Amino acid sequence: AQTVTQSQPEMSVQEAETVTLSCTYDTSESDYYLFWYKQPPSRQMILVIRQEAYKQQNATENRFSVNFQKAAKSFSLKISDSQLGDAAMYFCAYRNDDKIIFGKGTRLHILP
C-alpha cells in the first residue's frame, strides 16, 4: 500500500526567510502525481503545487518550488521569502489511479 510520510509535525521560519518541508512516499508504481496542499485556519484546502512523476523538471509556482527525487521517493516543498500569510498546515499527497493518500501534515509558523 502506498504511504506518505511527513516527518516534521511543526516548523517555524522567520518572515522573509526560506523554509523547506519534507515529504517521502512509498510506492511501487512508476506513474503517479504528487501534490502539496495548504490548509489555513479556515480549513479550506488550497492547492499549492503539483508534480507529475514522469516529469524530471521540478515544479515551481511563484515563491513555491519542489525538489522531486523520484529514485529516493522524496518530494520536498521550498517556500522562499516566507510571508505571514504562509502560516498554515501543509499536506503532502500522492495519487495514482483511483486513490489519493495524504501525509499527516506539517504546521508552519511564520515568525515576524
Add this chain to the structure above:
Amino acid sequence: DAGITQSPRHKVTETGTPVTLRCHQTENHRYMYWYRQDPGHGLRLIHYSYGVKDTDKGEVSDGYSVSRSKTEDFLLTLESATSSQTSVYFCASREEYSGNTIYFGEGSWLTVV
C-alpha cells in the same frame, strides 16, 4: 474552483444514531472521495467512488458506508455513530482524465455525544 458543497456543515448527534453527510458537485467529476481529519492524523481516506454505484474502501472504512446513485452526489453514512467518529469530514472530487487537480468541499464538523 469546482462547485462542491457539503451538508450539513455542522452537526451534533447522539451515540448510536445514524448520520448521513452529503457531498454534491456540479462539475460532472467521475471520482469522489470522503476523508476525515483528526489532529495528528492528517486526512485519512474513508471511502471513494470511481463512478455511479462504483465505490471502494479506504484506510479507515469501518463504521462507514457510502452510496453514489448519481454522478453529482456522494453520501457518507455513519451507521451507528460513536464518539470516535467525532471529526471534520471532507469531501473531494476530480476529473477522470486531466485528473491533476483535486477539489475539496469546505468540510463538515461532526460531534458525537
